[in-house]
Amino acid sequence: MTTMPMIESDIHPAVDNPPLPVFLPDDQLPSREGDRIIQFREALREAMSEEMRKDKRVFLLGEEVAQYNGAYKISQGMLDEFGPKRIIDTPISENGFAGMAIAAAMTGLRPIVEFMSWSFSFVAADPILNNAPKMLYMSGGQFGCPIVFRGNDGAGGQLASTHSWCVEALYANVPGLKMAIPSNPYDAKGLLKTSINDPDPVFFMESERMLGDKAHVPEEEYYIPFGRARVAREGDAITLVSFGRPVNFCLEAAETLAAEGIDVEILDMRTIRPLDIESIIESVKKTNKVLVVDQSWPFASIASEVVTQICERCFDWLDSAPARLNTADVPTPYAKGLEYDYLPNPERIVDAVRSLVNA
Amino acid sequence: MTTMPMIESDIHPAVDNPPLPVFLPDDQLPSREGDRIIQFREALREAMSEEMRKDKRVFLLGEEVAQYNGAYKISQGMLDEFGPKRIIDTPISENGFAGMAIAAAMTGLRPIVEFMSWSFSFVAADPILNNAPKMLYMSGGQFGCPIVFRGNDGAGGQLASTHSWCVEALYANVPGLKMAIPSNPYDAKGLLKTSINDPDPVFFMESERMLGDKAHVPEEEYYIPFGRARVAREGDAITLVSFGRPVNFCLEAAETLAAEGIDVEILDMRTIRPLDIESIIESVKKTNKVLVVDQSWPFASIASEVVTQICERCFDWLDSAPARLNTADVPTPYAKGLEYDYLPNPERIVDAVRSLVNA
Amino acid sequence: MPQATAESSEQSTMNTAKADSQQSAVGQAPTAKTASQLPKEVLIKWLYDMQLIREFENRTMQAYQQAKIGGFCHIYTGQEAVAVGTIGCTNADDPVITAYRDHGHALARGMTPEACMAEMFGKTTGCAKGKGGSMHMFDRPNWLFGGHGIVSAQTPMGAGFAFSEKYQLEVIGIGKKKVTLCYMGDGALDQGCFHEAQNLASLWDLPVIYILENNGYSMGTAINRHTANAENLIDRAKGYGIRAAKIDGLDIMNIYNEFKPIVDDCRENSRPAFIDLKTYRYQGHSMSDPQKYRTKEEVDQYKDKDSIAKLCSDLMTMGHIDEAGWKSMRKEIADIVRGSVDHAENAPTPEPGELYTDVYANPEKNLSPTATYSHGTKNPLM
Amino acid sequence: MPQATAESSEQSTMNTAKADSQQSAVGQAPTAKTASQLPKEVLIKWLYDMQLIREFENRTMQAYQQAKIGGFCHIYTGQEAVAVGTIGCTNADDPVITAYRDHGHALARGMTPEACMAEMFGKTTGCAKGKGGSMHMFDRPNWLFGGHGIVSAQTPMGAGFAFSEKYQLEVIGIGKKKVTLCYMGDGALDQGCFHEAQNLASLWDLPVIYILENNGYSMGTAINRHTANAENLIDRAKGYGIRAAKIDGLDIMNIYNEFKPIVDDCRENSRPAFIDLKTYRYQGHSMSDPQKYRTKEEVDQYKDKDSIAKLCSDLMTMGHIDEAGWKSMRKEIADIVRGSVDHAENAPTPEPGELYTDVYANPEKNLSPTATYSHGTKNPLM
């Protein structure tokens, strides 16, 4: 098992070298196969509950997280177990409670801030971008900010333009923060546990559309290190780089493509900052072709960044221009059909791969 | 002279085809050479004043724009000319007054919102990102949002981390908005006049460090079309793509490089959305090498986007990987030396160009 | 029970230098009509509109359950008297803006049930051509500026419409004195931008009225758990020098009597106001709410004071309608609403190309690396 | 003149269910000391600190004019009694947070003039190792959490420190009852997050005191032009059920007498408060302010009521200090401050590599495409 030493509240990691988490190599993590089938939302809950049992500095706050058991039932039962002082219902005051939680983190607590949706984080953009990621720097290393901001990101089901944001393209630009975007229940648990223990601010993105996804999640504790991509599927025709929900679109598209004899390799990045560029390079050196699949808008997106890093790091290994497939570059429409077309859905991936592979 | 018909307040451009601005071809714009030497801030003031004289729907609001004559003296004298109903001092309520101005734009007025600094726009991120650029879409074409948000962007002089934002990397991701970033007084006037007349929300970025820059600015009215880059310097060794303040760093670096026999071509993009990718392609086809110089942080920046579009559009013309040079990927430091090193300064450009050209 | 039953209403006088100008409004009082003095047609129209909303929402719920409607869908049932009563105090060209629980305001403002229902069905004949959905009811001809999903984002905009109308009158010299109504839920009280909006409205003398539809809950959070000093919200507004009143929102005649003078005064004297209107929603927060945070008894208590039943019985007492009339009105409405569902069912879905329209009013080239934009089809309401 | 001269102070009683618990605080009153009863050393220390701040700011302005200091620099001169007097009512480990006009708070909290001056000179011995500058004075050993540049961003954080201390006591079982002081300018009143912070503080019984340093101007905007009902700001706080008081901020003895009982009460009963402290800044908003918005006469009026002169004369009357003592104190301070400038001049500038430190506490690889991060040198204050 991973040893994740408790960081004393009076030792600030920035002051001396912190006792960093010790991670097991990937092949020593508990198996992804098994029959403890639970939902994505339960995996998130388990991660938070396990950490809260071990460390009283950890608490959860957000709208409807307590008495309502979570707008999306992620925190179901947590109020009963941990009580109202640690599972805290907030007013609709994202700026206010995010700012409060940042201060709590500066003094050594470990807040988990739930945004019901990252779409609602814009009213809190100032504290989460100006304070959390910069406190360590501004204070010359005196105060860090060990905090997790988490919530639904990306299109839900027909939630239309103000409620369907992928904020990763915007926020990942900012140094000082880390960003994790799991695509499945197993990773959700392991990444969230790491996030809670990390001494830096972590932006953690979930998807309303995946909360009901089910998979085997080990009951034991495990921590997935940041910055290590997972090969979600091996193949040699082209590398698909993705993260979060669209990884599942890629997997679906891969089936169709396999039937046509096109074997794609799929990398699930798991974290965006840090970004496991080495794994991308390794795969590109094998396939010589790459498509980044990203559910954000294209302009200055994570996809643009990945394409750029590929150019910087393995340009000469490319057979053709590194490509991207994003959400359509329009506000999110309400109508079901339009919303489907808008997303980087499996059909669009299949089309894009076909034209890249056959070019 | 350009004919820019007044748009009737009861005709919404989205409803029928609007009377779009008619632009002269570049070579019919008034000359950039001349002896009417004024400051960048005066060019901005002239643009606003000219439009306000012609169109009563245009007004300016922001902190200290009226009685104080502007925190940076951009609006000096405008209160005297236009009175307090059109030059409006606001409280420090960016969310409130941006939201108000958006509503005013929906009803046909033409607000110019001054953010004393774009660094202060995060408290208004929700209205400027969720409402202004999406109103037309959300309302199915009923309400547009002809508004200009403008202010200082990027490092001032030692303003440190919360006051030195380059927001273009974040905000340019959002469809529905346009973005203009002039690098000199001539363009500042012509682009701002176009921005005020454009029926869509325009994010207009200035730089505290350039407000005192002087150049010839024609007294007559002229409109610079969006989406047309300017060749700021011709050369054949490499294409430097830039916009805003760093264009001037590029020009400075070009002198040093020319002395070494390296003739760089510099493109000043002028607008980011729309982005004049054709001019970039044209230049890259000539030089076969490109460096994007951007004063934002690198991750998912405009530079990443330009690199990506170059890959998409002229990959086969590249001799080497398209490169970028950004601000250092850290919060903005206060100390003078650190701040200088942090920026994409001429020395860093020279180094980067040398290693690309000599590779 | 988290919410007081506000039988009585209380009004403040404005706590500012503008107190003088208030006098003139008071001076007008004698000529003002009370609700019971209004023409029969007006009162009958209120009943009609309230019942229309109720019936419309019943059908909305049905359609949602049949998965014809998607996304978030917030039902207005129980609060009908608020939208109909307050809008009943305004002119047809006074700007109105509200949050996502907006079907009632849209219908009260005159949007056709077809346009409203088709929007939720995601059809081209919807008020936003299917691009907006339940939370985004916009109706330009009826001066309805949305339907906004971000809690409280409409409050600075509310001040903005008041500003705009004032600007047009005073600077451009067009238009007339208008009042803007800006609706908000109790949860919206806790957002910072509402504070900014109130300060701006008071500072700049903007004729905007913030109508707090105080249904006692922000999602599952009872008001006293989400906002401080919840029993006495009007004091906050007074802190900004804004006129404020608490009004029982279940009785439309009462709403008219108390609200109309405020509307007239705000219009005349160009000042903001804040109204704490006590109301109640019968349904859950949205269509996916198990409602464990309140008891059936509490809901029933409010249903006993149902605003439609109350108005109907008042109108019967006044002799404006009888059982037969009420029955035929309901039948007429039921037919119209069923018709709107049929219309929505049969209306066309947007062409795939509509994805890329209405993004820019001036869709020049190179605005996007991946999209080419164009103008959209004409909005059916225009 | 935009700002009332608040000779008198006014206090509210809390308008909430907590009113009962207030009684106990009142019960303690008899044991509380007034300022004049405090030990001589305490009062002399106040004078010392106030004069230290004034002298420090004189040197700061000089250094700024010599371009040794860059960026935005906001001078605290005139407001000394506020920082010294209010911090004088707290314990050394009560959290303090303020805005960008922060030199006074830093010194009053115990930061050395060297660390403060060196920070502005951008040197490694500065409190933020030269990375923060004038607006970002952080002092962990002295419980000072900044120095924040975004207007009002410190107000939710102020509630957060109060929350954290309460949490540590009640959940973890460590620490003790603390009060957080959160300073803000009058311009910060207009930001939405302050409203959110007040609501949260009241709702959750957080012992944070918002100290409005009401110097009558937000940059060049007089308070009545930027905030509504400016004469009566404490009513807003009362709207949230928050205890509020208006205190003359030019007389430090008065500040102590009025503020100390509030601090004790907030600590004991875990409740927030809001204090409208009338004060005045002698200098422009920042170093680049032509100050056309106010008259020399207005400035002089306030200088006539100078808080240092007042305290000094009070202490002379009380026999705590004489002319000679005052002179030698000023001399001592002048030497110390000059020493801090010398120190700052001679201290090393940061190594270029420091650019990439203190970005992450856990600087793992691949966090950036262009940078490699590492831990920074130890902060000199730690």
Ligand SMILES: Cc1ncc(C[n+]2csc(CCOP(=O)(O)OP(=O)(O)O)c2C)c(N)n1
């Ligand atoms: C800024 C923001 N935060 C959170 C949400 C999610 N949300 C939508 S409605 C709602 C409750 C609002 O309640 P209230 O304002 O009382 O209105 P009601 O639903 O009762 O009409 C919440 C938390 C949101 N839309 N916007």
Ligand SMILES: Cc1ncc(C[n+]2csc(CCOP(=O)(O)OP(=O)(O)O)c2C)c(N)n1
């Ligand atoms: C959100 C935001 N908007 C604008 C500014 C620019 N600004 C800095 S200080 C200031 C005036 C604040 O005045 P006040 O709060 O009264 O404090 P004082 O300077 O009087 O101490 C302004 C407008 C800022 N820093 N942050």
Ligand SMILES: [Mg+2]
């Ligand atoms: Mg409610």
Ligand SMILES: [Mg+2]
């Ligand atoms: Mg002030």
